[in-house]
Amino acid sequence: MKDTEDTYSFYEGEDAVGAACLIRDSWKVLVVDDDAELQRATKSALAGFVFQDKELQLLFAFSAAEAKQVLCDNVDIAVILLDVVMEDDLAGLNLVKYIRDELKNRFVRILLRTGQPGIAPEKSVIVDYDINGFLEKSDLTIQKLYTAIITCLRSYRDITDLEKVNHALAEEFQRRLEAEKAASQQAQQAALGLAISQIMHGAKNILNALKGGKYLIDSALKNNSLDLVKQGWDITKIGISRMETLTGDLLSLSRFNKLQLNPGSVNSLIVEIVQSYEINHTCTECKPIEISIEIDESLPEVMFDQYALHTAVLNLLSNAVDACKDKIYPEDDYDGGHVSVRTYTCGDGCATIEVEDNGCGIKPDEISRVFNLFYSTKHTRGNGLGLSITQKIIKEHGGNIDVFSEAGKGTKFRIKLPHIKNRTFRTSKK
Known part of the structure; x- marks a missing residue:
């Protein structure tokens, strides 16, 4: 190794081959070369080297075989100064493949030092092997060595820091995943x-x-x-x-997972529901609840499950009648409770069903919870399943349901169902 800037003497103390300067906080650098003189020169040249307040801990090996053992014993080596020609002409290059392919070590930075560049031309080596620098021994100065090692140490530091961050992120992700799983x-x-x-x-x-x-x-x-x-x-x-x-x-809540969808008239279904309800629920109050129907004859056909949609609309109708029963109407209000059930086609082409009453209404803080399972505004008179079932049925039809209410004045539920031209349904097989 040539020094054009400074003179230095070889280290003449204890045998450097296979020895290590044991430093608690240091960068590990492995020198692999079959030339003992060059190893001593390297040790002398790097004496006192400090980067980011950390000295070098030099490890030495005479051959690729010895280097493999050192690598297995020291997984945190930062830089390798590697000779090419040792046991054979390609010993160093084969060691590079061993490090990258078998040890799967992508962190250590490898600097090739060769005295015979013709055997391992720089361009070919850089392209074909995962190395980080190429140094010719005949033209290597202390300054060039320092520069190459500092460049590799910076690269090693950045890669390991990034790996620590990635590892921390992976651990945090796993921790959050497990926490979310436990919470779920x-x-x-x-x-x-x-x-x-x-x-x-x-x-x-x-x-x-x-x-x-x-x-x-x-x-x-x-x-x-x-x-x-x-x-x-x-x-x-x-x-x-x-x-x-x-x-x-409870049966309805569990059974509407496979709807039997068929094209049909929503208008006919609404008329059937209202007429059946009026027959089976005759009001005995002085001022009976009036139920009216407003039908849009131009309403398109809809794919729906007859039993499921019947249940959904009937739930809304029953709730509307109960809301009217719960309200105390003024003496001068001759009409009393009234429920309107209407159908029409809205601007987005959906078939719309509305059930509106002038009953007791829903308090503002309760509106967002009316579809929650087991939540009921009827308290002991309700089980809190009806509206949850209704919402589930409508969603499984590809539609949506909204509620508008004002306490003391009444409530309106609006169902929108896509008609046949707007959506293709898959009917379930029995």
């Missing part, structure tokens, strides 16, 4: 617990009603009282009706 599992368990609790609470209320009816009937039988029998039976019928509603809603 907890949320699912909490939701399941809430669902079971709500179902049991509803069933318990119904059971209490049935027990009340049973008690009155038992008392009537003991006292031979027909009036008590009628009272007990009326209470029992209410309990049975509520149980039918609860079990029907």
Whole structure:
């Protein structure tokens, strides 16, 4: 190694071959060369070398075979000064392939030092081998050596810092992924617990009603009282009706995953629902709830599941009637409660169904929760399943449902369903 800028003497102390300067905070540099004199010169030239307040810890090997062992024992080597011709003409180049391909070490920076550039021409080596610099021994000065090593150390520092950041990001990503998974599992368990609790609470209320009816009937039988029998039976019928509603809603919540879609008239369905409801729910109040229908005859055909959409609209109609029953109308309001069910085609081409009432309305802080499972504005009279089921049915038809309400004045639910020309449905096979 030639020095054109400064003179230096070889290190004449302990044998440098295979020795290491044990420094706690240092850069590890491996010198691989079968020339002992060149190794001593390298050690002397790099004595006192400091980069970023860290000295060099020099490791030495006479051959590629020795270098492999040193590499296995030291995974954090930053730079390798590597001779090409050692055991054979290509020993150094084969070591490069071993480091990159077998050890999968992409971090260490490799500087080739050759005294026979004809055997390993610089251009060919740079193209064919993953090295980071090419030095000719005949033209190598201390300054050039320093410059090459500093360049490699900077590169090694940046790569390892980036790897640490990537590793930290991967760990953080995994931690967040596991945290989200745990949170999701907890949320699912909490939701399941809430669902079971709500179902049991509803069933318990119904059971209490049935027990009340049973008690009155038992008392009537003991006292031979027909009036008590009628009272007990009326209470029992209410309990049975509520149980039918609860079990029907639970079945509806689980069954609408495969709709039987067929083209049909929404208008005909609406008329059928309203007429059936009026027959089965005759109002006995002084001012009965009036239900009116407004039909758009130009409404296009829609692909829908007859049973599912019937359930959805009936839920809205029942809720609207209940809202009117819950409201106390002024004495001068002769008309009292009124529910309108209408159909029309809106500007976006969707078939629209609206159910509007002038009942008690929904409080502003409750509107965003009306579709939540088990949430009910009816409190003990409702199980909180109807609107959740309705929203689920409409979404599975490819439509959407919105609610508009003002406390004390009434509520409007609007369903939009794409008609046949706007959307292609896949009908489920039975």
